[in-house]
Amino acid sequence: MGEEHSNGSNGSHRPLIPEIKFTKLFINGEFVDSVKERTFETIDPRNGEVIAKIAEGDKEDVDLAVRAAREAFDHGPWPRMSGYERGRIMSKLADLLDENVEDIAALEALDAGKLFAVLKEGDIPSSASMIRYYAGAADKIHGEVLKMSRGLHGITLREPVGVVGHIIPWNFPTIMFFIKVAPALAAGCTMVVKPAEQTPLTALYYANLAKQAGVPDGVINVVTGFGPTAGAAISRHMDIDMVSFTGSTEVGRLIMEAAAKSNLKRVSLELGGKSPLIIFDDADIDKAAGLALVGSFYNKGEICVAGSRVYVQEGIYEEFEKKLIEKAKGWTVGDPFDPSSLQGPQVDKKQFERVLSYIEQGIREGGNLLIGGNSLGSKGYYIQPTIFTNVNEDMAIVKEEIFGPVMSLMKFKTVDEAIRRANNTTYGLVAGVVTRDIDIANKVSRSIRAGVVWVNCYFAFENDAPFGGYKMSGNGKDSGMDGLHKYLETKSVVTPIYDSPWL
Incomplete structure (x- = not known):
């Protein structure tokens, strides 16, 4: 030792x-x-x-x-x-x-x-x-x-x-x-x-x-x-x-x-993946905000199934955004050996610089930086959990896989709009749905082109469940x-x- x-x-x-x-x-x-x-x-x-x-x-x-x-x-x-x-x-x-x-x-x-x-x-x-x-x-x-x-x-x-x-x-x-x-x-x-x-x-x-x-x-x-x-x-x-x-x-x-x-x-x-997490008006806002936070920032965002495209129905959007900011402020970035840390450093300098360049591009393209956006510390490859609003599916931070702690938060009106926007991607690895309505859950699960759909949960991996994607997420x-x-x-x-x- x-x-x-x-x-x-x-x-x-x-x-x-x-x-x-x-x-x-x-x-x-x-x-x-x-x-x-x-x-x-x-x-x-x-x-x-x-x-x-x-x-x-x-x-x-x-x-x-x-x-x-x-x-x-x-x-x-x-x-x-x-x-x-x-x-x-x-x-x-x-x-x-x-x-x-x-x-x-x-x-x-x-x-x-x-x-x-x-x-x-x-x-x-x-x-x-x-x-x-x-x-x-x-x-x-x-x-x-x-x-x-x-x-x-x-x-x-x-x-x-x-x-x-x-x-x-x-x-x-x-x-x-x-x-x-x-x-x-x-x-x-x-x-x-x-x-x-x-x-x-x-x-x-x-x-x-x-x-x-x-x-x-x-x-x-x-x-x-x-x-x-x-x-x-x-x-x-x-x-x-x-x-x-x-x-x-x-x-x-x-x-x-x-x-x-x-x-x-x-x-x-x-x-790769650029997975949507769709949160409907009837969701428990506190739980949904927790799922969104973990879905985007777990493993410092270095995960192919990151739910980095978060769609929230307009009836709860404002309240959800406030809850999300509150939770994000408590998301601790630090040494991976420190038990209080929730996020460690990006894997290497190349990935660190790649993530920061996407954040800069998101700002240039007109995204609103809700929280984060910077590196942390004078050494190592630490990045703040970062949330953008005022974004759309044509922007690089929404369209491309970043593989870092960057979330895009967007608002939608109807179920059909959510499905259409969730499918507006070249990827199809996973998707998340948060709702108490079984009819909505069933419709969205069957309509989204992804290899895995998690309903009222995220990162729900199990040995029994096959895992793989549609479209450019592989075969x-x-x-x-x-x-x-x-x-x-x-x-x-x-x-x-x-x-x-x-x-």
């Missing part, structure tokens, strides 16, 4: 920051240097200081990782184990997350600027639960018996798709790792994982835990590096059978293009049984029946 950091303002002690043990690539069960022996720095967003130097993987390293994964799939035990055996090993991995939750939470808070308390109580236990969910599904992968005509008997087999490339984002490093790795493991796949260059530390830590749990060598390989090099090599690799990506729509296009130009590998994309689903089935191929096996004309 490393140095103990004290919480200077009140004398309490912050969690122990774990020693950074794993900084190399993880290929075929071993931590190794990159072929070119290059490294890059991962940065602490609290202060801009270097945490560690990480091995920088490139095409040659991806080739080695894919070779290990291909050997493990074609000749290794993992795809040939019973689902029960795979499930037992996965359950051990979940146990190891629980046993190391404090170290993992500190590591990710340090690397991503995420709140330590939320990681410890939320992201990491949720990820362990997700592993157990798919561990329980591993021995329930069944085909069907087909009632065929003309004297034929048919069955379907569900088989693992093969070697999978997982490319994961920086905003939820742990959850995104396991939302992809866990179902792929349950299906019997082997894989190469490329974590985001901003947040590589926990992915390498999980590779070590997987080995401890008994996952055979070559099944999980982790190549740290950059998107245009390591990520691109995964996307176009001829021996990778599928790519699962979460990130921006722009990069999603590149991945789909690379997959099409190589071996037409299967592609699953969970991309394919994570979570639920859909999240497992995408890693499976369906094979039909047909045989003639005795005395059939085929004999």
Whole structure:
């Protein structure tokens, strides 16, 4: 364990920051240097200081990782184990997350600027639960018996798709790792994982835990590096059978293009969002304001489902705005290790500057800055929670995904207007509806073009519920049984029946 950091303002002690043990690539069960022996720095967003130097993987390293994964799939035990055996090993991995939750939470808070308390109580236990969910599904992968005509008997087999490339984002490093790795493991796949260059530390830590749990060598390989090099090599690799990506729509296009130009590998994309939260006149204003605040500013706005377009019906708008300002003033921005903080720093300087540039653009385009709009402190990447009014769907801050703590607050009159404006976007990831009227809830839920609609709640994720978007928010689903089935191929096996004309 490393140095103990004290919480200077009140004398309490912050969690122990774990020693950074794993900084190399993880290929075929071993931590190794990159072929070119290059490294890059991962940065602490609290202060801009270097945490560690990480091995920088490139095409040659991806080739080695894919070779290990291909050997493990074609000749290794993992795809040939019973689902029960795979499930037992996965359950051990979940146990190891629980046993190391404090170290993992500190590591990710340090690397991503995420709140330590939320990681410890939320992201990491949720990820362990997700592993157990798919561990329980591993021995329930069944085909069907087909009632065929003309004297034929048919069955379907569900088989693992093969070697999978997982490319994961920086905003939820742990959850995104396991939302992809866990179902792929349950299906019997082997894989190469490329974590985001901003947040590589926990992915390498999980590779070590997987080995401890008994996952055979070559099944999980982790190549740290950059998107245009390591990520691109995964996307176009001829021996990778599928790519699962979460990130921006722009990069999603590149991945789909690379997959099409190589071996037409299967592609699953969970991309950007610009989600509407629609609040009707009959809503509980206090609760609705709380949902809007959390929906926009949770995880410092670095979340693809942020409800950053908030539409409020005109009958309660003025009262709602006052309540929202009141709550926003109590939204504490600070060190992610401080238990009183509700928002930590943006993940890195680039994202920090991107968010601030959107705020400046919103002001230039005529938006009214209701609250916030500035950076905080002399070091680190902290930004005030920011709310704009006097905006419309043609403005960049309303139209484009910012990935920061910026909300656009707008007024509407009728249900049909709310639906029309909510759908006036290229995205379609999620939407929120706040109303006590079941008829309104049903109409809006069925009318909005989004993969998930939350009614009188927000961020209501659960292992059972498939998650994925419409339109430019991507294709394919994570979570639920859909999240497992995408890693499976369906094979039909047909045989003639005795005395059939085929004999």
